[in-house]
Each structure stands twice: as C-alpha cells, then as structure tokens.
Amino acid sequence: MKNANPFIIVGQGLAGTILAHHFLEAGISFEIWDSPQTHFNSSQAAGGIFNPVTGRKLEQTWLADELFTYLFEFYPRLEKTLGSRFFFPMPLFRPFANEEMKDWLIARKGDIHHDYLRWDSDGVWVEKAGWVDVATLLLMSRAYFSSLDLLKESEYTGSQAIFCEGFHGQQNPLWSCLPFLPAKGELMEIASNEPSEEFILNKNGFLLPLGSHQFKVGATYGWQEFTNETTPEALEELTKKLASMGCTEFELVVQKTGIRPATQDRRPFVGFHPLFEAGIFNGFGSKGVSLSPYFAKQWTDEILTNSSVHPEASIRRFYHLFSV
Ligand SMILES: Cc1cc2nc3c(=O)[nH]c(=O)nc-3n(C[C@H](O)[C@H](O)[C@H](O)COP(=O)(O)OP(=O)(O)OC[C@H]3O[C@@H](n4cnc5c(N)ncnc54)[C@H](O)[C@@H]3O)c2cc1C
Structure with a gap:
C-alpha cells in the first residue's frame, strides 16, 4: 500500500482534504472520491474553532505546542495556494464559571499557568485560538482538486484506498473493529x-x-x-x-x-491496515481543525521517510484487534 500509485483518498471532509493537500505538497499522487449525496459530512457543521486550552483546569490540549505551531504555518500557506481566506486567529475569552471557581483557579494559578493563558479579573484570555471557515476551505479545495482532475464525485465501494470517511468509518468492515465513539x-x-x-x-x-x-x-x-x-x-x-x-x-x-468521528481514547486513527491494502485517517472527534494538519504531515513523512506517526495516534496501537 505504501507504494500505491496513485492513492485513492475516500472522503473530502476536513480529514481527506487536509491529507490530500499534504500529498500534493509532497508530490504523492492521488485521486479523491467524495459522495455528499449518500454520506454525512460532519465538517460542514463544524464551528471550526481551534483552542489550545481545555477543561475546567485550563490545561493545555494534547501536543498543543506541536499542533499549534504547525497549524499557524499550514493554514496561511493553504490560503495562498487556494487564493482564499478561511483562517481567522482570534482572541478567546473564558469567563470564570462562578466566584467559587474563580477563587479555586486563582489559588492554583502558579501551577496552572502556561504560555497560552493571560489572566484577567473576570476570566482568562486564551492565546493562539481562532477559527477556520471549514465550509469555505472545503469548497475552494473541491474546486482546486477538480481543476487538477483529481476529484471523483462518486461513492467509493472498493477496499484499496485511504479511508477518510468520518462517521461512516465505523460501518466499513475494514475498520469496524476499531473503538469509535461517535x-x-x-x-x-x-x-x-x-x-x-x-x-x-x-x-x-x-x-x-x-x-x-x-x-x-x-x-x-x-x-x-x-x-x-x-x-x-x-x-x-x-x-x-x-x-x-x-x-x-x-x-x-x-x-x-x-x-x-470521535474515538474512545480520544486519539485519531492514522496509518495502514495490518492485513489489507488500505489506510485510515479518521477519529478526529471534536478537534479536526487542530489535529488533522499535524497528523497529515506526520503520516506523509512516514510514507516518504523512516519517521513514524506519534504512537498515540498511529493505528498500530490497535493492530491486535484485527484478524483475518
Ligand atoms: C456541531 C459540530 C461542531 C463542531 N465544531 C468543531 C470545532 O469548533 N472545531 C473542530 O476542530 N472540530 C469541530 N467539529 C468536529 C469536526 O467537524 C470534525 O473533527 C471533522 O470535520 C471531521 O472531518 P472528517 O473529514 O473526518 O469527517 P466528515 O466531515 O464527516 O467527512 C467525511 C467525508 O467522507 C465522505 N464519504 C464517506 N464515505 C464515503 C464513501 N464510501 N465514498 C465517498 N465518500 C465518502 C462523506 O461524504 C464526507 O464528505 C464539530 C463537529 C460538529 C458536529
């Protein structure tokens, strides 16, 4: 599968689109299939927010430094390629939920504080947040792939492909053993x-x-x-x-x-099937905007070089679940 030429990418949601752009940049040939008439598309409903801070304790999200450094390079580069604006860094304000929470957080400020937080009297400002206009990104990408004759507007029913099917991934017999949690x-x-x-x-x-x-x-x-x-x-x-x-x-x-397309361990599914000529790029849950560029880059690098996708995102962590 690693040498498939060209690859078939199934799904032009956010995941398939971002992966396809990385393949283009790396010179890996592909065609991308998409069928919005027959399949759901979560990306069209997305808020598009990227936010490096999570939870009541204002923690940094998983791999925040790596993900956010990369997405601030990637989306502006893609805007230039597509000749369109869809990346909007914007301050994000999280008010304290109530006086009790405010006192609790301020008492622990020394432990909690990190580079993404700026404290104010009523809450915290989050640095490096913003939103991506996902619908515009997908629309412009669709036109771009079409202009390069890479887009097939049709359902894919074969099995030798890289599947970026979002929610439908769990219905695909190749991947149904994976712990999805939509x-x-x-x-x-x-x-x-x-x-x-x-x-x-x-x-x-x-x-x-x-x-x-x-x-x-x-x-x-x-x-x-x-x-x-x-x-x-x-x-x-x-x-x-x-x-x-x-x-x-x-x-x-x-x-x-x-x-x-969320997963039980809240980590994506990235990589090749252990038994068949197929790959998966899925499981981005509620964070597709911030996770998919970094892991598209990691997987592209893995395909071309000896580097490896992060073990917590690689599909290898579930190889024991697959059987013939
Ligand atoms: C209400 C809501 C708000 C959200 N807000 C945010 C947010 O603020 N920030 C954030 O990062 N994320 C957010 N998300 C999550 C985000 O939408 C997902 O992480 C991301 O869009 C998943 O993209 P995907 O490409 O994996 O799946 P999808 O967008 O579902 O795309 C799958 C694509 O595959 C196609 N397809 C599937 N099977 C086939 C087949 N056999 N043949 C051809 N085509 C096929 C479908 O037509 C579809 O286009 C939100 C989601 C929802 C529902």
Whole structure:
C-alpha cells in the first residue's frame, strides 16, 4: 500500500482534504472520491474553532505546542495556494464559571499557568485560538482538486484506498473493529446585535463572531441517535447556552448538525491496515481543525521517510484487534 500509485483518498471532509493537500505538497499522487449525496459530512457543521486550552483546569490540549505551531504555518500557506481566506486567529475569552471557581483557579494559578493563558479579573484570555471557515476551505479545495482532475464525485465501494470517511468509518468492515465513539452535534448560526464581535466567548459552549453581526453558537453532544436531522431539543439547549452567554435577542439563521468521528481514547486513527491494502485517517472527534494538519504531515513523512506517526495516534496501537 505504501507504494500505491496513485492513492485513492475516500472522503473530502476536513480529514481527506487536509491529507490530500499534504500529498500534493509532497508530490504523492492521488485521486479523491467524495459522495455528499449518500454520506454525512460532519465538517460542514463544524464551528471550526481551534483552542489550545481545555477543561475546567485550563490545561493545555494534547501536543498543543506541536499542533499549534504547525497549524499557524499550514493554514496561511493553504490560503495562498487556494487564493482564499478561511483562517481567522482570534482572541478567546473564558469567563470564570462562578466566584467559587474563580477563587479555586486563582489559588492554583502558579501551577496552572502556561504560555497560552493571560489572566484577567473576570476570566482568562486564551492565546493562539481562532477559527477556520471549514465550509469555505472545503469548497475552494473541491474546486482546486477538480481543476487538477483529481476529484471523483462518486461513492467509493472498493477496499484499496485511504479511508477518510468520518462517521461512516465505523460501518466499513475494514475498520469496524476499531473503538469509535461517535458524538452527534448541533449548532446554530444567528444574527444579533448583542454579543461582542471582537472575540470568541467560551462558557459552557461557544459564541463565535463571523462578522456583520452573524455568530455561530454551539455545540450539543449526543451519543444516542445518529441521524442527520436537527432537533427541537438541541435548539432549546443552544438557546439556553446563548442566554447564559448574555444574548437573548437574536434571529435564527440556520441550525446545523453533524456526527463527530470521535474515538474512545480520544486519539485519531492514522496509518495502514495490518492485513489489507488500505489506510485510515479518521477519529478526529471534536478537534479536526487542530489535529488533522499535524497528523497529515506526520503520516506523509512516514510514507516518504523512516519517521513514524506519534504512537498515540498511529493505528498500530490497535493492530491486535484485527484478524483475518
Ligand atoms: C456541531 C459540530 C461542531 C463542531 N465544531 C468543531 C470545532 O469548533 N472545531 C473542530 O476542530 N472540530 C469541530 N467539529 C468536529 C469536526 O467537524 C470534525 O473533527 C471533522 O470535520 C471531521 O472531518 P472528517 O473529514 O473526518 O469527517 P466528515 O466531515 O464527516 O467527512 C467525511 C467525508 O467522507 C465522505 N464519504 C464517506 N464515505 C464515503 C464513501 N464510501 N465514498 C465517498 N465518500 C465518502 C462523506 O461524504 C464526507 O464528505 C464539530 C463537529 C460538529 C458536529
């Protein structure tokens, strides 16, 4: 498989698109297949946020230094290639949840503090955050791949390919033994004059300014039902989140849904099948924007040189689950 020529990449969501751009840059030949008519596309629903800080204790995300250094190089380079803007670094503010949490965090400030945090009286500012307009990135990439005659707008039903199928990966018999843990998510796009347009607000959800008084509000998490339908329950939950972020007057523009291709150990699946001529680039969960560029680069390097994908992301950690 390592010498397949050209590779077939299945799926032009964020994962397949980012991998394809790395193959192009490295001179690895491929064609990319995509079938949005028959398959879900989580990337179209994504908030697109990248944020190096996570959890109540304001910790750095896994591999934050490596991931964020690389994504700040990669997306601007891709903007130039595609002649389009979709990378928007932007301050992100996390207010303290309440007085108790504020006192708790400030008492531990010495242990918690790292380079991505700037402390304020009401919360913390997160450095190196922002958002990617994923829909634009995918649209421009689609046109670009098409102009190079690399795009097949069709379902792929074979088995010799690199599969970037998102949620559908777990239905593929080649990969169904892997510990996927998909999570349905919904968000809404709104118009409002109330929130600030200067920063992303992150408080039990996010409020992301898109410009011209338009915002994305997200997101819900569900593990029970995996249709591609929006629900009134999610609309109600998002409306409550929005109110808790101080916005009550708004007009709903659109409600979106997608299924995050998450995994039980919260790490991606990257690499070749141990038994068949196939590969996988999947499992990016709720962090596709920040994880996929770094691991596309690592895998491309592994294919071309003797380097290896990080062991916590490499599919090799699950080789014992595959059998003939
Ligand atoms: C509500 C919501 C909010 C989110 N917010 C963020 C966020 O703020 N930041 C962030 O980083 N991530 C976010 N995510 C997660 C993000 O969407 C995912 O990490 C990422 O988009 C996954 O991309 P993917 O390419 O793996 O999957 P997908 O986007 O689902 O793409 C899979 C593609 O494969 C195609 N396909 C599948 N099987 C076949 C086949 N057999 N033949 C042809 N084509 C096929 C499908 O048509 C689709 O285009 C969010 C997700 C949701 C649902």
